[in-house]
Amino acid sequence: MPCPVIESVEVFRKVLDAERGAGRRVGLVPTMGALHDGHLSLVRRAAAECDTVAVTVFVNPLQFGPGEDLERYPRDLDGDVVLASAAGATHLFAPSVAEMYADEVLTTVRVARLGEGLEEAARPGHLGGVATVVAKLFAMTGPCRAYFGEKDYQQLLVVRRMAADLSYPVEVVACPTVREADGLALSSRNAYLSPDERRAAAVLYRCLVAGRAAVEAEEEDPAVVRSAMAEIVASEPGARLDYAEVRAAGTLEPLDRVVGDVRLLVAARVGPARLIDNLGARGPSGPGGT
Numbered sequence: 001m002p003c004p005v006i007e008s009v010e011v012f013r014k015v016l017d018a019e020r021g022a023g024r025r026v027g028l029v030p031t032m033g034a035l036h037d038g039h040l041s042l043v044r045r046a047a048a049e050c051d052t053v054a055v056t057v058f059v060n061p062l063q064f065g066p067g068e069d070l071e072r073y074p075r076d077l078d079g080d081v082v083l084a085s086a087a088g089a090t091h092l093f094a095p096s097v098a099e100m101y102a103d104e105v106l107t108t109v110r111v112a113r114l115g116e117g118l119e120e121a122a123r124p125g126h127l128g129g130v131a132t133v134v135a136k137l138f139a140m141t142g143p144c145r146a147y148f149g150e151k152d153y154q155q156l157l158v159v160r161r162m163a164a165d166l167s168y169p170v171e172v173v174a175c176p177t178v179r180e181a182d183g184l185a186l187s188s189r190n191a192y193l194s195p196d197e198r199r200a201a202a203v204l205y206r207c208l209v210a211g212r213a214a215v216e217a218e219e220e221d222p223a224v225v226r227s228a229m230a231e232i233v234a235s236e237p238g239a240r241l242d243y244a245e246v247r248a249a250g251t252l253e254p255l256d257r258v259v260g261d262v263r264l265l266v267a268a269r270v271g272p273a274r275l276i277d278n279l280g281a282r283g284p285s286g287p288g289g290t
């Protein structure tokens, strides 16, 4: 049975208040829709840990820059309801842009440091747009566990920090990246790829694996790790590198030496799509480390 679709903020709030009032634990899975198995892994995890699972589908204009793919971003609400319900969603919240935002948005949320560089450098305003819409969704949902994918690693850290800094009664839960057999991370934007581009897109994962191999071989110079990653992307004529980075896993700060827990991050253009991915790795422990 497809779950009910709610379009009004007021109704969404009331429904979730009532669920909590009846003693049920609420899980929240924010998405932009066009649901795939990556999204559904979040829904399944939420359903395993919570009694009520609200999936939100909202293509947030605030996180798209001028000239980006806001208009052509894939949309399939009917399909999303079926898939989300089958994965355990009990409610689907799909507000219109007018329902979410006043004509003029005067208040936005920006997370310093974590929300700068990497994706924000490539897409100015993007992470502020994400932090703002997620802050609104948290305010509308109330106390809950909220499930986010490691696929968007910088976004995950930004959202977690925003929730802590603004005292939301929300526990942010990180979920592992779901991949295709060749390593390509599932993404709604993979739908933009032709068969040849789809094959080329697997280079992002190979680039991350090369970076992880360098880190695990105790290469401590971040520039060497970065070039090992960049070289792999350069070997694929169908891909154009945006950035290949190795950063501190918890803060995403640049490193002088590759030690401890790090995150390898890559962004590249493949045909009409801009794709991102990341992977964790552990270098030798730093001075004073274990």
Ligand code: AMP
Binding pocket: 030, 031, 032, 033, 037, 038, 039, 041, 042, 147, 148, 149, 150, 151, 152, 175, 176, 177, 178, 179, 185, 186, 187, 188
């Ligand atoms: P999006 O609809 O792209 O905004 O993504 C909604 C949520 O699903 C975010 O928390 C993403 O990190 C997560 N997500 C997207 N793709 C994947 C994937 N391949 N594996 C796990 N989570 C994902």
